[in-house]
Amino acid sequence: MEIKDIECLLEGILFAAGDPVSQERLCKTLKLDQKTVDTAAKHLSEQYKLEHRGIRLLKLEGTYQLCSAPEYAECIRQILNRNKPPRLSSAALEVASIVAYYQPVTRAYIDQFRGVDSAYTINLLLERGMIVEDGRLAVPGRPILYRTTNAFLRVFGLSSLEELPELPQNGEESNH
Amino acid sequence: MEIKDIECLLEGILFAAGDPVSQERLCKTLKLDQKTVDTAAKHLSEQYKLEHRGIRLLKLEGTYQLCSAPEYAECIRQILNRNKPPRLSSAALEVASIVAYYQPVTRAYIDQFRGVDSAYTINLLLERGMIVEDGRLAVPGRPILYRTTNAFLRVFGLSSLEELPELPQNGEESNH
Amino acid sequence: MIRLDAPIFHLKKVVKSSREPLQDFTGPLDLILHLLEKNKIEIQDISVSFILDQYLAYLQKRQQMDLEIASEFVAMAAHLIYIKTKMLLNAAHQGPPSEMEELVRSLEQRRQGEAFGKLKETANLLGENYNQGVNCIVKPPEPPKSAAPLSLKHCPEDLDKAMAQLFSRMVQRTPPPMCIFEQIVPQDPYPVETKADELLSRLVQSGPSSLSALFRGSQSRTELVAAFLALLELIRMRRIRLEEGKGGYAVRLASSLKKQKNITPNIENFS
Numbered sequence: 001m002e003i004k005d006i007e008c009l010l011e012g013i014l015f016a017a018g019d020p021v022s023q024e025r026l027c028k029t030l031k032l033d034q035k036t037v038d039t040a041a042k043h044l045s046e047q048y049k050l051e052h053r054g055i056r057l058l059k060l061e062g063t064y065q066l067c068s069a070p071e072y073a074e075c076i077r078q079i080l081n082r083n084k085p086p087r088l089s090s091a092a093l094e095v096a097s098i099v100a101y102y103q104p105v106t107r108a109y110i111d112q113f114r115g116v117d118s119a120y121t122i123n124l125l126l127e128r129g130m131i132v133e134d135g136r137l138a139v140p141g142r143p144i145l146y147r148t149t150n151a152f153l154r155v156f157g158l159s160s161l162e163e164l165p166e167l168p169q170n171g172e173e174s175n176h
Numbered sequence: 177m178e179i180k181d182i183e184c185l186l187e188g189i190l191f192a193a194g195d196p197v198s199q200e201r202l203c204k205t206l207k208l209d210q211k212t213v214d215t216a217a218k219h220l221s222e223q224y225k226l227e228h229r230g231i232r233l234l235k236l237e238g239t240y241q242l243c244s245a246p247e248y249a250e251c252i253r254q255i256l257n258r259n260k261p262p263r264l265s266s267a268a269l270e271v272a273s274i275v276a277y278y279q280p281v282t283r284a285y286i287d288q289f290r291g292v293d294s295a296y297t298i299n300l301l302l303e304r305g306m307i308v309e310d311g312r313l314a315v316p317g318r319p320i321l322y323r324t325t326n327a328f329l330r331v332f333g334l335s336s337l338e339e340l341p342e343l344p345q346n347g348e349e350s351n352h
Numbered sequence: 353m354i355r356l357d358a359p360i361f362h363l364k365k366v367v368k369s370s371r372e373p374l375q376d377f378t379g380p381l382d383l384i385l386h387l388l389e390k391n392k393i394e395i396q397d398i399s400v401s402f403i404l405d406q407y408l409a410y411l412q413k414r415q416q417m418d419l420e421i422a423s424e425f426v427a428m429a430a431h432l433i434y435i436k437t438k439m440l441l442n443a444a445h446q447g448p449p450s451e452m453e454e455l456v457r458s459l460e461q462r463r464q465g466e467a468f469g470k471l472k473e474t475a476n477l478l479g480e481n482y483n484q485g486v487n488c489i490v491k492p493p494e495p496p497k498s499a500a501p502l503s504l505k506h507c508p509e510d511l512d513k514a515m516a517q518l519f520s521r522m523v524q525r526t527p528p529p530m531c532i533f534e535q536i537v538p539q540d541p542y543p544v545e546t547k548a549d550e551l552l553s554r555l556v557q558s559g560p561s562s563l564s565a566l567f568r569g570s571q572s573r574t575e576l577v578a579a580f581l582a583l584l585e586l587i588r589m590r591r592i593r594l595e596e597g598k599g600g601y602a603v604r605l606a607s608s609l610k611k612q613k614n615i616t617p618n619i620e621n622f623s
Contacts, residue, residue, distance in 0.1 A: 005228075007230075008245070008248075010230065011230030011231060012229075012231060013244075013248070013251065013252050013255050013256070014230075015230055015491055016244040016252045016490075016491055017252075017256055018194070018491045018492050021255065025255060026255065029251070029254050030251070052184050053184050053187060053188075054186065054188025054191060055187060055191050066191070068192040069184070072188035075189065075206070076188055076189050076193075079197065079202065079205045080189075080493070087504065087506065088504060088510075090517075093513075093514040097511045097512075097515045101511075114521075115521065156506050156511060157505075157506070158508055163508065165508050165509060165511060165512040166512075167515055191494065193493055193494075194490060194492050194493035194494065195490075195493055242490070243489055243490045243491075244488065244490075246487035246488055247487075249487035249488075260486065261486050263483070264479060266472075266476075266479075269476070269479045270472060273471050273474055289468055290468065330488055330490070332481045332482055332485050333482075333485045334481070340478075341477050341478070343470055343471065343474055344470040344473065
């Protein structure tokens, strides 16, 4: 097999895999030595870059993986996103509101406020960077406190927390 | 944007998407007319074939999708430890054809056409993503309607339903 | 998983014509339908046990199976048993047309259906395409590179609305009036402390007792619960001992307390 053929085959394999494929496995199945596989991979990778192609070949800890070219990331995101900009679920909105108005708050406080377990939603907001952990409350169990982030402000088009709309009138006073 | 750039971007988008991406969405997000996108896609597709690359570009009924080059399929399956999908039984072929030619159709229609109960085969095709439910017929009982998918086109090597081989003449007219 | 190609089924005993080549059918049901259609066999001749034997042998041979093939077999076996059962039942009672008759009739209709014949031809054409098409392997979507908090878009009023909704839910959640529960919990719970007193004085007066006897005479569920809790607490406080005997458990006063009179248990708020 010529090096060019190996490159094409490698491309096909890595494409179909999506995930990283180990060098070892490639060598074993294709019955090629490591150097040949590596040369083909390197060549393929350089070609992608040189020609500004839409895909890139990554070599990470003895594995190869194809991924989309980072310079197209924004465009790709736009296309693959649903037509309308994604919105938070109503559960996430509720949790975000509680944190925004009463921060810093504990998970127990949020749970009590909503009357349902909010662990999953809190994690989701943490992952999205809309809330962060902010110390612990000085009570037994030392529960984590949460507050909103700048990303939260950005999503809601606010420039500071002072711009939060006023709370509906029948808002009860409450403690942590 | 030059046509070459569009090709590369298209490659990146289709790689990241994995699933078919509609021409319409591509045009809208890239702010390009259909002709330009189609030219880029065609050119990219030809290049893949010409250079015996490991990937191929498919056009499936108004959508584009990347797939691996069929000539490498066996090798790819070996490396990724995947089984070749089992052959379609003649029953599955029959049901798929009935849906393809007469879609959207109900199960009762398929049963009547074949003269046997086709529930099992319909489920098999649903599971394999070759047909999908597509609304319900406005008659008592509101039976589910089925139609073929892009995956159907792909596995049967068609780029649109218009490419289905013509049925031999004097075929009977039929209703659902 | 072991890679399996569709197994070949031999139906030698039921195939009337030996000229019909045994094809590699993808499923046994397919084969049977094919043969029925060509009048090569009659449904009455199909020996269900014969096919089942082959099926079971096949199962034994393959510890790990391709589930798809296996499920086809199960479906086939179930279908055949159903047909056979209907046949046997119908032989005894001349009832409505049997599944077998219906199947045969539908097969005849099928033979007559010209449209279907044509479609089958085309289906075979497509089948050849299929063997090429399945070699186009597609990939799953790439996971998004970064979370997309920036692309989320909300207006501040969404927060306002969410809070309003929360407050309205909170109002609904104010505890229901006690009168609702009066029917369900007609009396106050039996105090554990009182029960402990009762149990101790009973043991002092009448000596050791069987465990179950201590629960006897309880008037309500809460009294039973109180008795149970009181027993646990008294054991914990080493006032009484639970001993395993021949007829079950016996409860006696702890020896150190036997001689004392008028014991008042000092059980703190655990009711």
